[in-house]
Amino acid sequence: MTLVEDATLGIHILAGFTALFAGLGAIATKKGGRRHRRAGRIYVLGMAVVAVTSLVLYVIEPDLGRTFLALLAVFSYYFVFSGDRVLSRKRPADSPETLDWIAVGLLTLSGVGLLGLGWYFLTHGSEFGTIMLVFGALGVGAGVQDIRKFRSDESTPREWFYEHISRMGTAYIATVTAFSAVNFDFFPVVAAWLWPTFLGTPLIYFTIRRYKRQTRSNASPTAD
Numbered sequence: 001m002t003l004v005e006d007a008t009l010g011i012h013i014l015a016g017f018t019a020l021f022a023g024l025g026a027i028a029t030k031k032g033g034r035r036h037r038r039a040g041r042i043y044v045l046g047m048a049v050v051a052v053t054s055l056v057l058y059v060i061e062p063d064l065g066r067t068f069l070a071l072l073a074v075f076s077y078y079f080v081f082s083g084d085r086v087l088s089r090k091r092p093a094d095s096p097e098t099l100d101w102i103a104v105g106l107l108t109l110s111g112v113g114l115l116g117l118g119w120y121f122l123t124h125g126s127e128f129g130t131i132m133l134v135f136g137a138l139g140v141g142a143g144v145q146d147i148r149k150f151r152s153d154e155s156t157p158r159e160w161f162y163e164h165i166s167r168m169g170t171a172y173i174a175t176v177t178a179f180s181a182v183n184f185d186f187f188p189v190v191a192a193w194l195w196p197t198f199l200g201t202p203l204i205y206f207t208i209r210r211y212k213r214q215t216r217s218n219a220s221p222t223a224d
Helices: 001-028 036-060 064-088 098-123 128-151 159-183 189-219
Strands: none
Touching: 001 036, 001 159, 036 064, 036 159, 064 128, 064 159, 098 128, 098 159, 128 189, 159 189
16 A cells, blocks of 8 residues: 555544544434534545545556445435435425436436445355345435435425434434444345444334334424
């Protein structure tokens, strides 16, 4: 490795650990509170550095492995970006801007790229292709879903809150996935990459459902 590559990789790892702990802090603290916002800002910054350094590492040595990591960086950071951006669209009348459309386009393209790469790996006998196909399908699916949302005028007053939880939760799954893939070598390769998705997705679903129940309960009239 060159000095630039070593430095970039070091920054990448440091930013990844920062995001891992900051994201956990944001999850553990009161939503909307000062500590939550502070941890969230650190998490967003950390993940931005992770994404940028992943792309730099790809430019330095654009092999298939780093192509996968670069596409995955776009996939992962989209959920951080959109989870943060949704806070600026709290009113039902707020519409996505050009930057949001560009981001969802990049997500969809990264998903298509992951699908193509996954197919290539599978046809060449590598089980790693399964991982790429899963993330590719998730990327394309999320991209198509967001494009439909952007084109729809339907929204609810608390939709931004549920979207924030869903997107940041998905982003944190990606953060944990990266940590697991590098450090949990006692797992089979596919399991090390996919267990955070299979565990985290239901947790996000039930968390949002719990908040929706609280919202409905608070909105219900009390009996005299």
